Amino acid sequence: MKLIQREIVYKGKIFDVAEDTIEIDKDKVTKWDLVLHNGATAIVPITEEGEVILVKQYRNASNREVLEIPAGKLEKGEDPLTCALRELEEETGYRATHIHKLCAMFSAIGFSDEKLHLFIATQLKKGQQHLDEDEYITIEKYPLHEARDMIFSGEIEDSKTIVGILSACYFLNK
CATH class of the missing domain: 3.90.79.10 (Nucleoside Triphosphate Pyrophosphohydrolase)
Structure with a gap:
């Protein structure tokens, strides 16, 4: 698996939200949501x-x-x-x-x-x-x-x- 693309869909005060495009294998791609935070x-x-x-x-x-x-x-x-x-x-x-x-x-x-x-x-x-x-x-x-x-x-x-x-x-x- 690997990340192909990341699109920020929400920018907030505490965190952002990204929609990631993930390659599962050569024939399959999926989308995952991810909360991005500074820690x-x-x-x-x-x-x-x-x-x-x-x-x-x-x-x-x-x-x-x-x-x-x-x-x-x-x-x-x-x-x-x-x-x-x-x-x-x-x-x-x-x-x-x-x-x-x-x-x-x-x-x-x-x-x-x-x-x-x-x-x-x-x-x-x-x-x-x-x-x-x-x-x-x-x-x-x-x-x-x-x-x-x-x-x-x-x-x-x-x-x-x-x-x-x-x-x-x-x-x-x-």
């Missing part, structure tokens, strides 16, 4: 008490508030670590003394090229939130093992948060 970062902040800091915000895809780890979109050419540290402080008010990359993943590889870089942050220092004009976020803290259990009870459904919490548990041997 993002997400960070699992862990307090000295072993609590994970989650943000609660409204998401229109679920039409309700959801619990998530802090995250944000990469600017074109931006270093993922720089973005993760910025989003941590903007959304939670915390700064991290120690940060480690956990992994990188495609958030929805079946229809998007968004690559998400996941970090864990420890040795946190409390500061002040710097929310965007359109952000309404509250902060909640949970013991890491409780947050892990919230995944399996269905209270946490966001994919980056699920991968982030489980990766943090693995990384911290919890």
Whole structure:
């Protein structure tokens, strides 16, 4: 298989949508839609008490508030670590003394090229939130093992948060 042509059919503020023409084999060609995204970062902040800091915000895809780890979109050419540290402080008010990359993943590889870089942050220092004009976020803290259990009870459904919490548990041997 190979990409023959890409046509941008929608240009948006956060992502674009392309219609790709894909050659399956010499005799077969098909069209696929693809969401084009600059990528993002997400960070699992862990307090000295072993609590994970989650943000609660409204998401229109679920039409309700959801619990998530802090995250944000990469600017074109931006270093993922720089973005993760910025989003941590903007959304939670915390700064991290120690940060480690956990992994990188495609958030929805079946229809998007968004690559998400996941970090864990420890040795946190409390500061002040710097929310965007359109952000309404509250902060909640949970013991890491409780947050892990919230995944399996269905209270946490966001994919980056699920991968982030489980990766943090693995990384911290919890």
